[in-house]
């Protein structure tokens with residue numbers, strides 16, 4: 001346990017002296033691995049009666065807090081590696097519709113601002129789009145042709161939540177690296193925890209302690225305040241505002257201009273109507289509209 005505890009801080013210290021973010025990320029990953037080792041060791045110590053259940057729970061909670069604090073640095077540096085010294089994943093954008101074009105624009109703006117990810121083209125299942133050029137990037141073929149094109153990573157850029165969720169899970173199961181598209185004009189607190197395949201548009205603000213799941217869309221000008229939890233595959237339309245300590249379930253859509261007051265929960269795969277104000281919890285698989293929002297389906 002002592003060795004693993006020392007390894008957490010020593011790896012952060014060693015990584016901080018590296019000349020590239022990739023090398024720093026490597027050490028941050030070891031630090032998180034050592035945190036897991038300590039938590040694993042605490043279960044063994046509990047089994048053997050060396051510590052109480054309460055002490056084990058405290059170690060577990062502290063390990064979770066530490067892991068969540070270290071990982072955003074790795075994510076942040078992966079998003080901001082200077083191209084000259086980093087590996088540069090060539091990113092294929094899955095989808096070429098309006099939403100995908102915004103994703104492409106964000107990736108290009110982020111690349112100009114120093115991100116290591118370079119968008120190289122779109123794949124889309126709409127045949128008339130094939131071999132066209134959008135925003136200077138070619139539509140190379142259908143999504144099923146993914147393996148035919150040299151690439152290092154993908155991002156799923158389809159607006160519909162269920163379709164995006166299915167494709168995201170299938171590409172990840174195939175071992176694809178799924179990158180985030182974070183506009184340089186978004187403002188994220190340093191401890192915000194981002195999943196994979198997240199799209200964050202210009203003007204978005206995400207405050208401290210918030211956890212954003214995989215494959216989430218935060219559209220233009222959203223504000224997501226402190227200590228929120230946004231489930232995988234959720235989507236906020238432009239101009240959505242969340243108070244603090246809000247929980248949004250997996251796959252839920254919050255319509256354009258809607259607001260959710262603090263400490264409310266919206267269940268999975270629900271929809272909140274455009275312009276609505278959520279003042280009470282909304283269950284899963286529900287549609288709620290109006291001010292205050294009422295469940296209509």
Ligand SMILES: CC(C)(COP(=O)(O)OP(=O)(O)OC[C@H]1O[C@@H](n2cnc3c(N)ncnc32)[C@H](O)[C@@H]1OP(=O)(O)O)[C@@H](O)C(=O)NCCC(=O)NCCS
Nearest residue numbers: 237238254255256271272273274275276287288289290296
């Ligand atoms: C809430 C929503 C999902 C409901 O869609 P739907 O299931 O097709 O429902 P309908 O359009 O049939 O509307 C059902 C009822 O709710 C009302 N309604 C729909 N959306 C509403 C809204 N945002 N605010 C208030 N009432 C609304 C309709 O007027 C209708 O009322 P009625 O039965 O008295 O005629 C949809 O209206 C919506 O607001 N989607 C958000 C879209 C968005 O923000 N897109 C941005 C993409 S970037």
